[in-house]
Amino acid sequence: MDFDLTAGQRRLRDEVVAFAREELGHDVADHDRDGSFPRQDWRRCAEFGVLGWPVPEEYGGRGLDPLTTMVALEALGYGCRDNGLVFAVNNHLWGCVIHLLLHGTPEQKAAYLPALCAGTLIxxxxxxxxxxxxxxLGLTTAAQRDGDGYRLHGTKCFISNGPVADVFVTLARTGGAGGPQNQLSAFLVTADMPGVVKKHELSKMGLRTTPMGIVEFDGTPVPAANLLGREGAGYAVFTSSIEWERSFMFASHVGAMERLLETSVRQANSRRQFGRSIGSFQAVSHQIADMKIRLELARTLLYRVGWLKREGRLALLEATMAKIVISEGLVQTAMGAAEVHGARGYLTxxxxxxxxxxxxxxxxxxxTNAVQRGILAELVGVRNALSGGEGR
Ligand SMILES: Cc1cc2nc3c(=O)[nH]c(=O)nc-3n(C[C@H](O)[C@H](O)[C@H](O)COP(=O)(O)OP(=O)(O)OC[C@H]3O[C@@H](n4cnc5c(N)ncnc54)[C@H](O)[C@@H]3O)c2cc1C
Structure with missing residues (x-):
């Protein structure tokens, strides 16, 4: 068992951290206040190659293996203060690009991947x-057969990148025989297709630099060539990518945890009260020790998923655990950082x-983590409401 990064991975990590610190997130406070998308930073990410890290070189990507991709994404989350920009990148990669990589036909890959890697398509x-x-499985967006293709009717909400996106991977009901899991199909829908209406941006608490919106398909004609996988395989397309979404999407959170830990250590050493650094008080130093424990647990689980995916193995159990541990660990670490900073932690x-x-x-x-816990319980043998894998 080797827990070390390779020399190449360490070099990449350093390059990504330097790039993210120097080039990204300088106007994050303004973008956060306005809820605006930092398009220039998006372009910088594209030029640096971020949007093609997991994509084979023949399609304009960097062709990094899964574990190395995770290391790079973690470094991006560590170096870049704009978590919303990083979330937009992750939605692009693990909400859209991954589906093309896993299920796209050679024609679909050639048509979309180079521009997705170049960032000209979002x-x-x-x-x-x-x-x-x-x-x-309760979704109602319908894809009715229409000549050689389909017509989509329905409304999708809470779509990250939605207001600025050019390519949507979506699921719609095509019906047919078999259970509910065989009645959905996955489609690639482009924003310029007739009847695609980006209805409005949703204002949210955090990750405000990732635009989020409602997307309506109002009789959108979609050619059969835009089916991802075969008709009726939509749920399988979705489930085959959830391991990636539940873990790779969260690699950058691990970087953010490390950034918050370091900020908190600096504060613990520099802020003095009662004639001593606040870090000398056990209540503060234990808070920081817990941040370190959460970080290393999160990273270990994350790299295990990266390693399993690099070996071409299933990682549903590990990815589900990683999703829970990392997302909750980051919340606790951010709360701890706020506490260690006193009033400064509360100031914008x-x-x-x-x-x-x-x-x-x-x-x-x-x-949601509640649903993930249900899935996890089921994976270790508990029969529950999610048996049969119907939750997401
Ligand atoms: C920041 C952000 C970005 C998002 N980006 C996207 C995106 O890009 N694309 C997209 O399609 N969606 C996106 N979503 C939507 C997200 O996938 C949904 O919010 C999520 O699946 C939960 O659905 P819901 O909000 O309707 O909550 P509900 O499903 O209504 O759940 C409400 C509560 O009930 C609990 N609950 C529901 N069912 C169960 C169960 N079986 N067992 C236990 N508890 C249960 C949930 O855990 C939750 O606490 C995003 C959401 C957020 C917050």
Missing amino acids: GAQALTEPEAGSDL DEGIERELRDALGGPVYAG
């Missing part, structure tokens, strides 16, 4: 509906309160 995943959140200028607001979404997106 990707999003449009699954959730007003009446179908955790209960994804210092950025700690933004870190906390950003962290609070993690237990909800990519499947």
